[in-house]
Amino acid sequence: MGSQGLCRSAQNCGNGATITRPASERITTQGLLTAPPCASFPAPLYSNNNHIFEKPEEVKHIHSLGRRMADDKDVLRDVWFGRIPTCFTLNQDEVTEREAEPYYLLLPRVSYLTLVTDKVKKHFQKVMKQEDMEEMWLEYEGTALKWHYPIGLLFDLHASNTSLPWSITVHFKNFPEKDILHCPCNSVIEAHFMSSIKEADALKHKGQVINEMQKKDHKQLWMGLQNDKFDQFWAMNRKLMEYPTEEGGFRYIPFRLYQTMSDRPFIQKLFRPVTTDGQPNTLGDLLKEVFPAAVTPDGILDLVFVNMT
Amino acid sequence: MPMSGELDEGERTFRLCCEQFIQHSQACGDGWMWEDVKGSEDGYMKKTLLKTRSDSGAPSKASRMSKDDETIKLEFEAQAVDEEEVDDDDIGNTTANGPELIRYEYHVVYSSSYQTPVLYFRASSSDGRPLTLEEMWASVGDHYRARLLQGPWDTITQQEHPLLGQPFFVLHPCRTQEFMSPIVTAAKGENRSLNYIIAWLSIVGPVVGLSLPLSYASAASQLEATPD
Numbered sequence: 055m056g057s058q059g060l061c062r063s064a065q066n067c068g069n070g071a072t073i074t075r076p077a078s079e080r081i082t083t084q085g086l087l088t089a090p091p092c093a094s095f096p097a098p099l100y101s102n103n104n105h106i107f108e109k110p111e112e113v114k115h116i117h118s119l120g121r122r123m124a125d126d127k128d129v130l131r132d133v134w135f136g137r138i139p140t141c142f143t144l145n146q147d148e149v150t151e152r153e154a155e156p157y158y159l160l161l162p163r164v165s166y167l168t169l170v171t172d173k174v175k176k177h178f179q180k181v182m183k184q185e186d187m188e189e190m191w192l193e194y195e196g197t198a199l200k201w202h203y204p205i206g207l208l209f210d211l212h213a214s215n216t217s218l219p220w221s222i223t224v225h226f227k228n229f230p231e232k233d234i235l236h237c238p239c240n241s242v243i244e245a246h247f248m249s250s251i252k253e254a255d256a257l258k259h260k261g262q263v264i265n266e267m268q269k270k271d272h273k274q275l276w277m278g279l280q281n282d283k284f285d286q287f288w289a290m291n292r293k294l295m296e297y298p299t300e301e302g303g304f305r306y307i308p309f310r311l312y313q314t315m316s317d318r319p320f321i322q323k324l325f326r327p328v329t330t331d332g333q334p335n336t337l338g339d340l341l342k343e344v345f346p347a348a349v350t351p352d353g354i355l356d357l358v359f360v361n362m363t
Numbered sequence: 364m365p366m367s368g369e370l371d372e373g374e375r376t377f378r379l380c381c382e383q384f385i386q387h388s389q390a391c392g393d394g395w396m397w398e399d400v401k402g403s404e405d406g407y408m409k410k411t412l413l414k415t416r417s418d419s420g421a422p423s424k425a426s427r428m429s430k431d432d433e434t435i436k437l438e439f440e441a442q443a444v445d446e447e448e449v450d451d452d453d454i455g456n457t458t459a460n461g462p463e464l465i466r467y468e469y470h471v472v473y474s475s476s477y478q479t480p481v482l483y484f485r486a487s488s489s490d491g492r493p494l495t496l497e498e499m500w501a502s503v504g505d506h507y508r509a510r511l512l513q514g515p516w517d518t519i520t521q522q523e524h525p526l527l528g529q530p531f532f533v534l535h536p537c538r539t540q541e542f543m544s545p546i547v548t549a550a551k552g553e554n555r556s557l558n559y560i561i562a563w564l565s566i567v568g569p570v571v572g573l574s575l576p577l578s579y580a581s582a583a584s585q586l587e588a589t590p591d
C-alpha cells in the first residue's frame with residue numbers, strides 16, 4: 055500500500071497532484087506548509103523526508119513559520135508553476151465562417167479556467183460572427199467544466215488517467231445554466247477566490263488574519279494569482295499560512311475531498327491538526343474520521359485531495 | 364481522537380432549531396421540510412414556493428384577493444412542492460390564461476466553517492429556465508432591494524450549493540455574527556429562549572422575498588431554550 059502511493063505522489067509532486075498517499079504518512083505542520091498556496095489548490099501534501107517530524111517533541115522546536123517555509127520554497131514554486139498542456143477544440147455544432155483550428159495552451163494548475171482562456175476565446179472569435187457567440191463555456195467528455203474549481207483539480211478529477219494534452223471542447227451556445235455558474239467578468243472570479251481564502255482563514259485563524267489585512271493586501275493576493283507572480287502572492291499568503299504552535303497551530307485544517315463519481319460536490323468537515331493529546335493527526339486519521347469508506351485494507355481509494363489553505 | 368462531540372455542537376444546535384422550526388411550519392402550513400442528503404448524515408431545510416410573476420413585486424393579486432378555489436388549491440399545492448411531483452407541463456397549463464408562474468426554492472444549509480446557517484435560493488420560470496439575479500429582484504420588489512443595500516451582508520452571489528452541486532444564489536454568511544450577536548445577547552440577558560433559525564430567517568428571509576408568518580414569534584417563546 056505504501057510504496058505505490060509514494061511513487062505516484064513523488065512522480066506527480068511537481069504538478070501538485072496527489073492521488074494516493076499512504077495512510078500512515080503524517081500530515082505534519084510541514085505537510086500543511088507545503089500544501090497549496092492558494093485556495094482550493096491540489097495538494098501534494100509533499101513530504102520531503104527532511105521535514106517529517108519523527109518525534110512529537112520536534113513540533114515544539116518550530117518557532118518560526120518563515121524559517122520552515124524558506125526550506126519549502128522549491129516545493130512551493132513547483133506547485134505554483136505546475137502546468138497542464140491542453141488542446142481546445144471548437145464544438146462542431148457551433149456556427150463558423152470557416153474551419154476552426156484547435157488551440158493549444160499550457161494551463162496553470164493553480165488558476166481558474168475563465169481567468170486564463172481569453173486567448174482561446176479570441177482565437178475562435180476570428181472564425182465566428184459575434185451574433186453566434188454567447189458566454190463561452192468548456193466541456194470535457196460531456197461534462198461541463200466548473201470554472202470556479204482550480205484547473206489542476208478539474209484535470210485530476212476528470213482526466214488524470216488520460217494521455218496529454220488534455221482535450222477540452224469549447225462552446226458558445228446553450229450555456230448549461232443548471233450545472234455551472236456564470237462568469238460575466240473577472241471580478242466574479244476574484245470574488246470567488248477571495249471568498250475561498252476567507253473561508254479557509256475562518257477555519258485556520260477564526261478569520262483574524264484575513265480581517266486584519268488591508269484591502270490592498272487582499273488585492274495583492276489576487277493580482278499575484280492573476281498575473282502569475284509567485285513572490286507577490288506569497289508575500290501576502292505567508293501571513294495566512296502562519297501556524298502559531300504556541301497557540302495550537304491552525305484551529306481547523308481547511309480541506310475538501312473530491313470524488314469523480316458522486317452527487318455531492320465535495321466533503322468538507324471540521325478537523326483539528328492535533329489530537330486532544332497533542333499528537334499530530336495524519337492524513338489517515340482525517341480520512342477515517344470524515345470519509346471512512348475511502349480507507350480500505352489495500353490502501354486509499356483514488357481521491358483528489360484539495361487543501362484550501 | 365478528534366473531539367467529535369465538541370466539533371459538532373454548532374451543527375447539533377442547528378438541527379434542533381430546524382426541528383422546532385419545521386414543527387411550527389407544519390402546524391401553520393408554511394411549507395418548510397427537512398431534506399436528507401442521500402448516503403450521508405447531512406441535510407438541510409427546504410421550502411418551495413410558486414408565485415406569479417408581478418412587476419410591482421408584491422405577492423400576486425390572485426393570491427391576495429380573489430381567493431377562488433383554483434387559487435387556494437394552488438397556494439396549498441405550493442406549500443410543499445415535491446421535486447418529482449411538479450410537472451412543468453402542469454404549471455404551463457395552469458397558467459395558460461393567466462400570468463406566468465415562478466418557482467422559488469429556499470434552502471437553509473449549515474456552514475461548519477462559519478458555524479452559522481446560510482440561505483441558498485434560486486428561482487425558475489415555468490419552462491424550467493433559471494432566473495437571473497436581476498429577474499429575481501424584479502419579482503421580489505423594491506423595498507426588499509433597499510433592505511439589502513442597508514444590511515450588514517457583503518452581497519448576493521451565485522455559488523455552488525455545497526450539498527447538491529448546482530448553481531444557487533447565496534447571502535454571504537461571513538457577517539451573520541454581526542447582526543445576530545446583539546439578538547442572542549439580548550435573549551440571554553432577558554433569560555428568554557431563542558430559536559436561532561427563527562430569529563435569523565426573520566431578518567434575512569424578507570431580503571430575498573421570503574416571509575415568516577408572525578405566529579413563529581409566539582411559537583418561539585414557547586420552545587425549549589437552545590442548549591448553551
